[in-house]
Amino acid sequence: MVIPGATPRQDPLAPRALLARTLIILSLLVLAGLVATYFLVFRYSVAAGLYWPFDWLSWGLDDARVFKDGFAVWSSSSVLMIGLYALLSMQKRSNAIAALHGSAHWATPAEVRASGLLPGKSKPAAGVYVGGWREKRRQPVRYLRHDGPEHVLAFAPTRSGKGVGLVLPTLLSWRGSALVYDIKGENWALTAGWRQSKANNRVMKFDPTSEDGVAFNPLAEIRVGMPQEVSDTQNVATMLVDPDGKGLDDHWSKTSYALLTGAILHALYAIRATESRTATLADVGALLSDPERTLQDTLEAMLDFPHRDGEPAPLGGAGSPLPAEQR
Numbered sequence: 001m002v003i004p005g006a007t008p009r010q011d012p013l014a015p016r017a018l019l020a021r022t023l024i025i026l027s028l029l030v031l032a033g034l035v036a037t038y039f040l041v042f043r044y045s046v047a048a049g050l051y052w053p054f055d056w057l058s059w060g061l062d063d064a065r066v067f068k069d070g071f072a073v074w075s076s077s078s079v080l081m082i083g084l085y086a087l088l089s090m091q092k093r094s095n096a097i098a099a100l101h102g103s104a105h106w107a108t109p110a111e112v113r114a115s116g117l118l119p120g121k122s123k124p125a126a127g128v129y130v131g132g133w134r135e136k137r138r139q140p141v142r143y144l145r146h147d148g149p150e151h152v153l154a155f156a157p158t159r160s161g162k163g164v165g166l167v168l169p170t171l172l173s174w175r176g177s178a179l180v181y182d183i184k185g186e187n188w189a190l191t192a193g194w195r196q197s198k199a200n201n202r203v204m205k206f207d208p209t210s211e212d213g214v215a216f217n218p219l220a221e222i223r224v225g226m227p228q229e230v231s232d233t234q235n236v237a238t239m240l241v242d243p244d245g246k247g248l249d250d251h252w253s254k255t256s257y258a259l260l261t262g263a264i265l266h267a268l269y270a271i272r273a274t275e276s277r278t279a280t281l282a283d284v285g286a287l288l289s290d291p292e293r294t295l296q297d298t299l300e301a302m303l304d305f306p307h308r309d310g311e312p313a314p315l316g317g318a319g320s321p322l323p324a325e326q327r
């Protein structure tokens, strides 16, 4: 089976590694032979000189006692050396997979300096605050700041100080533009004043459900009177009735979308003609839920309204009352 993206597992005993290991073990056996031979040279006062690693064996064939001594030294030093080699290679292997369960650790002073987050002679203190660091207990805290095009993610438990330690200092020192997603409103409350008065930013709070704050009228984007007016209105209506973009798959969704398209276009023309301003979604809502008249009257008023050149526009048929069988 082929698993996309999976890399084949490295066979720990690949042929080359196996050959290298066999050669090393054979060399260790030869070395142990040399130890045994020289042990016999000293034990039996043989004349000093150069001997072959397995001379102990040829001497031992002539004398059982010599063989016994030689074999004892050869076998024990072989076991010792091969055991030591196995231990060392196991240690190496465990180092290689030491990061298997992650390599996270507190940064060492050298790693902090190498991170490039500390200000230096050629690097002024600027950018996003990512932490504070005190090399020794009594030294003042030095701030770590990231000033590059890379993304920054702070991941820490609730109430652990992400806001007070990283976000607020950044917003109170960053003079460039900032788009802040601030559900609790705490960042607005604590930094908007400084950003406006000291950093010369134009600050805007967009909170559609509150009374203060800036507003955005999506209907102002519709190119009324241009060939694109219907498609622009349909785009706005789609965003309202199908925000997930899953499509309108039943009769009621489709007709409500058509009705909304017609109602928006009508409101744009009617409010422009009667109040000389651009209609808002609130006007569309008021139009469709006017307590002074029935929906039937509203639809008829839409059909009769002189949208263009004193004549009612067809509005794509969107505002037409439904046939009796569909009501």
Ligand SMILES: Nc1ncnc2c1ncn2[C@@H]1O[C@H](COP(=O)(O)OP(=O)(O)OP(=O)(O)O)[C@@H](O)[C@H]1O
Pocket: 156, 157, 158, 159, 160, 161, 162, 163, 164, 165
């Ligand atoms: N200077 C300070 N002295 C004492 N307490 C403080 C100080 N600054 C903040 N706190 C407290 O520390 C806590 C954590 O602050 P902060 O709101 O920054 O956490 P957070 O990680 O952003 O939390 P959340 O995930 O809820 O947004 C808060 O309860 C706050 O009141």
Ligand SMILES: [Mg+2]
Pocket: 162, 163, 164
């Ligand atoms: Mg917070």
